Amino acid sequence: MKRVDDFRLRLGKHELVPIMIGGMGVDISTADLALEAARLGGVGHISDAMINTVSDRRYATKHVKEKLALYKSNVLNEDKSPVKFDLGRLVEATRLHVEATMARKQGDGLVFINCMEKLTMNAPRETLKVRMSAALDAGIDGITLAAGLHLGSFGLIEDHPRFRDAKLGIIVSSVRALQLFLKKSARTGRLPDYVVVEGPLAGGHLGFGMDWAEYDLATIVAEVLHYLKTEQLDIPVIPAGGIFTGSDATGFLENGAAAVQVATRFTVAAECGLPDKVKQEYFKASEEDIEVNQISPTGYPMRMIKGSPGIGDGIRPNCEAYGYLLDANGKCAYISSYNREVAAHPHARKVSVMDKTCLCTHMRNFDIWTCGQLTWRLKDTTHRLADGSYQVPSAEHIFKDYQFSTEQRVALPEPAGA
Numbered sequence: 015m016k017r018v019d020d021f022r023l024r025l026g027k028h029e030l031v032p033i034m035i036g037g038m039g040v041d042i043s044t045a046d047l048a049l050e051a052a053r054l055g056g057v058g059h060i061s062d063a064m065i066n067t068v069s070d071r072r073y074a075t076k077h078v079k080e081k082l083a084l085y086k087s088n089v090l091n092e093d094k095s096p097v098k099f100d101l102g103r104l105v106e107a108t109r110l111h112v113e114a115t116m117a118r119k120q121g122d123g124l125v126f127i128n129c130m131e132k133l134t135m136n137a138p139r140e141t142l143k144v145r146m147s148a149a150l151d152a153g154i155d156g157i158t159l160a161a162g163l164h165l166g167s168f169g170l171i172e173d174h175p176r177f178r179d180a181k182l183g184i185i186v187s188s189v190r191a192l193q194l195f196l197k198k199s200a201r202t203g204r205l206p207d208y209v210v211v212e213g214p215l216a217g218g219h220l221g222f223g224m225d226w227a228e229y230d231l232a233t234i235v236a237e238v239l240h241y242l243k244t245e246q247l248d249i250p251v252i253p254a255g256g257i258f259t260g261s262d263a264t265g266f267l268e269n270g271a272a273a274v275q276v277a278t279r280f281t282v283a284a285e286c287g288l289p290d291k292v293k294q295e296y297f298k299a300s301e302e303d304i305e306v307n308q309i310s311p312t313g314y315p316m317r318m319i320k321g322s323p324g325i326g327d328g329i330r331p332n333c334e335a336y337g338y339l340l341d342a343n344g345k346c347a348y349i350s351s352y353n354r355e356v357a358a359h360p361h362a363r364k365v366s367v368m369d370k371t372c373l374c375t376h377m378r379n380f381d382i383w384t385c386g387q388l389t390w391r392l393k394d395t396t397h398r399l400a401d402g403s404y405q406v407p408s409a410e411h412i413f414k415d416y417q418f419s420t421e422q423r424v425a426l427p428e429p430a431g432a
């Protein structure tokens with residue numbers, strides 16, 4: 015009987031354990047988590063979501079405070095178009111995070127950075143170009159372009175000296191999205207080094223509408239493999255979303271996938287950036303506690319635990335400090351929803367906003383608990399402790415469980431204190 019370890023992912027000269035831990039912003043997929051994947055011979059991701067905030071938290075910079083100070087006079091203004099990101103600071107924050115991560119890398123694996131293109135930052139092209147270039151300058155092994163795939167993104171870095179040597183991958187949820195991307199980037203003479211095919215059970219934002227339940231990862235992966243074969247394109251395909259056991263992963267590898275991308279199992283790892291209390295919420299969640307809703311201002315459906323404190327919260331938009339979702343015209347859907355509620359309740363001290371959320375503030379504070387559909391199964395992957403809480407496993411334990419397990423089994427960690 016085959017297991018994941020019987021397969022290898024080939025990316026250029028690298029031969030890797032075919033397990034990729036997906037990017038999870040904001041600093042949920044920490045450097046520590048990504049580095050464990052690399053040490054064990056696979057691929058880990060850090061994320062550049064809200065990189066200035068991550069830099070402040072991890073490397074004692076003051077980007078957020080200083081940005082807020084600069085734009086303080088705009089806080090009560092409904093028009094956020096004057097709020098811009100300083101590209102130099104963006105470079106510095108990215109450089110700090112990537113350099114500090116890569117300096118600690120051990121083992122034969124790789125560390126990539128997840129770049130969500132929906133973080134349009136009131137200047138989509140300029141900021142994306144700077145984010146990608148700075149990560150390449152700082153020595154990242156590769157970039158995975160996600161959420162909102164900007165079809166011209168390869169073109170933004172085609173003059174970079176590392177454009178051909180760094181690994182560049184994309185995340186798509188349909189063969190059509192892949193076709194469009196390949197068509198648009200053909201001009202650069204460079205194919206993606208890998209394609210992550212993300213199905214409807216993934217965490218974070220979904221590349222599907224609210225009819226997500228009608229789609230199936232295995233079917234989409236088969237379509238993508240068929241298309242690439244027909245076009246004689248040799249690009250590794252990496253399925254993601256709902257791959258919960260080593261056997262699930264092996265099934266995809268046997269059917270032509272080059273690796274799998276997984277995330278949910280690692281949200282409760284010791285090295286994951288979620289606070290311990292939130293990890294316990296993930297363990298406790300039942301299937302009914304998980305929903306896909308439309309409160310993300312990005313316009314993409316997003317999966318989360320219904321009890322997330324950020325749902326319905328009516329905080330004043332915090333774009334002067336953050337502003338990562340401001341579109342090219344300085345607009346964010348949360349601002350409109352917030353202003354509508356304030357106008358409807360002029361005397362309320364605090365309003366509730368149900369249809370959208372201030373995603374920047376709440377992701378920063380770990381108050382939107384985005385998760386994969388199979389989060390409810392996490393409780394079966396560890397021990398319940400005497401106080402009713404769940405034992406947090408190490409990333410190494412989870413990684414090796416994927417790598418070596420068979421017959422749909424999930425190995426439990428060594429009991430704490432054993």
Ligand SMILES: Cc1cc2nc3c(=O)[nH]c(=O)nc-3n(C[C@H](O)[C@H](O)[C@H](O)COP(=O)(O)O)c2cc1C
Binds near residue numbers: 035037042
């Ligand atoms: C907590 C959480 C946060 C995520 N954040 C991101 C993100 O910032 N960018 C992204 O491209 N994908 C994100 N994802 C998707 C994962 O990278 C991954 O592709 C997917 O969740 C894999 O499915 P699984 O969680 O069922 O294993 C996130 C997933 C989770 C669970």
